[in-house]
Amino acid sequence: MRNNRIDPNTLEDLESRVVTIKRVSKTVKGGRNMKFTALVVVGDKKGHVGYGLGKSTEIPDAIRKGEDAAKKNMFTVARNDVDSIYYDQLGNFGSASVLLKTAAEGTGIIAGGPARVVLELCGIRNIRTKSLGSNNKNNVVAATCEGLKALKTPEEVARLRGKSVAEILG
Numbered sequence: 001m002r003n004n005r006i007d008p009n010t011l012e013d014l015e016s017r018v019v020t021i022k023r024v025s026k027t028v029k030g031g032r033n034m035k036f037t038a039l040v041v042v043g044d045k046k047g048h049v050g051y052g053l054g055k056s057t058e059i060p061d062a063i064r065k066g067e068d069a070a071k072k073n074m075f076t077v078a079r080n081d082v083d084s085i086y087y088d089q090l091g092n093f094g095s096a097s098v099l100l101k102t103a104a105e106g107t108g109i110i111a112g113g114p115a116r117v118v119l120e121l122c123g124i125r126n127i128r129t130k131s132l133g134s135n136n137k138n139n140v141v142a143a144t145c146e147g148l149k150a151l152k153t154p155e156e157v158a159r160l161r162g163k164s165v166a167e168i169l170g
Contacts, residue, residue, distance in 0.1 A: 006048055006074050016042045016067050017117050019051075020137045021059060039138055040066030042074065043121025049148070050074030051118065051141050078151040083125035086154060091147020096139035097132040100147045114140040122148065 019039040026033045036059050043049035052069025056062040080086050082105040089100045098115055103126040109119050111129040114137045119127055131140055158165045 006076055011044050011048055011074075014042055014044050014071070015121060016040055016070065017121060018063055018066070019114050019117055019141060021062070024055075036062045038062040038066040039141060040070050041117050041121050041141065042067055042070035043118075043123070045121060045123040047077050047079055047123050048074055049077060049118060049122035049145070051145055053138065075145070075149055077122045077124070077148045078153045078156075079122075079124060083123060084127055085124065085148075085151055087151075089147045089151055091143040091145070091150070093142035093146050094134060094136070094139040096134040096136060096143040098140060098143040098147055099130040099132060100144070101128040101130075103128050112140070113137075115144045117141070118144045118148070 019041055022037045024035045024037060035055060035057055038054045038059065039051065040054065040063060041049065041051045050070040050073040052066045052073055054062040054065030054069060056065055078086060084102050085100055088102060091098045091100065105126060107126040107128065109116055109125065109127055111119055111127065112131050115129050115131060118141055154165050154168050158168045161168070
């Protein structure tokens with residue numbers, strides 16, 4: 001598989017969105033320790049997206065750490081000329097699966113909350129999705145990203161098969 005990670009320092013206009021913030025408490029001898037976890041997705045709406053999880057005792061620190069982790073995990077998404085995907089793909093992570101289906105121009109983003117955030121920030125405008133299995137937000141975001149990472153352009157498929165793009169597309 002190709003290495004499609006990118007350097008976030010080369011990108012401009014990165015937008016970040018918080019998917020969820022959870023309060024986690026740990027009971028210790030002196031009482032309860034409260035911490036927060038923030039799931040953050042970062043993208044430039046031009047085909048680059050990443051997600052990260054930040055943990056801290058304060059919410060703003062957790063969000064900042066989540067953004068930093070997301071920037072480190074950014075990757076490039078293969079999109080076609082109508083800002084959709086080239087073919088249907090199933091992304092899996094843990095017990096969550098997300099089915100990504102191509103869509104014609106004008107369809108819009110038909111997706112649930114966590115998957116919608118990822119698709120909007122990577123610049124896909126026309127797609128249909130269905131979340132299967134677990135509805136854990138962390139796993140749904142990760143499954144959506146795994147599905148998008150696995151996508152290839154027709155040029156890449158043709159090169160791997162040793163054929164021309166015209167032969168691949170029919």
